[in-house]
Amino acid sequence: PVEDVVSGSGTKLNVITRSATSNAVIYPLSIYAFGADGSCKAQQVIEDESESVSLKLGKGNYRITAISGFGDFVFPQTPKKNALITTNVGNYSVTPLSVGQADVALSGSSSVTVQMSLQVASVEFALHGLPDDVTEVSVTIADVYSAITFGGECQSPEPAVLECSKVGGVWTTGKVYLLPLSSSSMVVSIIVADDTGSNTYGYT
Numbered sequence: 001p002v003e004d005v006v007s008g009s010g011t012k013l014n015v016i017t018r019s020a021t022s023n024a025v026i027y028p029l030s031i032y033a034f035g036a037d038g039s040c041k042a043q044q045v046i047e048d049e050s051e052s053v054s055l056k057l058g059k060g061n062y063r064i065t066a067i068s069g070f071g072d073f074v075f076p077q078t079p080k081k082n083a084l085i086t087t088n089v090g091n092y093s094v095t096p097l098s099v100g101q102a103d104v105a106l107s108g109s110s111s112v113t114v115q116m117s118l119q120v121a122s123v124e125f126a127l128h129g130l131p132d133d134v135t136e137v138s139v140t141i142a143d144v145y146s147a148i149t150f151g152g153e154c155q156s157p158e159p160a161v162l163e164c165s166k167v168g169g170v171w172t173t174g175k176v177y178l179l180p181l182s183s184s185s186m187v188v189s190i191i192v193a194d195d196t197g198s199n200t201y202g203y204t
């Protein structure tokens with residue numbers, strides 16, 4: 001997702017990732033080591049569970065961040081702890097984003113375990129019984145965070161716009177994943193269009 005930051009010479013840190021739930025960790029998996037100044041000191045991309053993670057770092061304090069399910073997200077050119085990872089067009093993803101964090105004070109060769117947890121919720125809309133002359137359907141959810149930092153903080157609320165497709169007479173979004181809502185309530189708007197125009201139906 002970003003340009004490689006090559007692990008340098010120094011003390012060896014083995015990183016072990018575990019899922020905090022029954023959901024399996026999705027590969028590829030990116031591991032970052034952020035220094036006290038928030039800059040990335042090392043990075044490694046793991047393609048599958050058979051690969052191990054071993055970073056070489058100087059002695060000091062680090063925040064180890066692991067990210068998986070990032071295929072639909074846009075990463076900054078230079079990773080920093082407070083830099084934003086943003087959603088793509090529509091403000092949703094089709095793979096579940098997981099993030100794990102662990103702090104480590106490194107004074108010699110060591111190991112750290114990072115617990116991965118989901119940062120998104122799954123949603124799916126299926127609209128039955130719409131007239132045959134409907135040509136387009138979309139669902140808008142307001143407001144959903146559109147970005148998350150490498151440190152796990154959600155920011156920048158925007159509407160999520162889910163385009164529907166017609167499958168066997170049912171208009172559906174399919175299963176997609178959203179970052180958390182920016183408020184305690186969800187506002188859903190369903191836009192139904194035909195050759196004469198469109199109508200919007202709102203729900204809270």
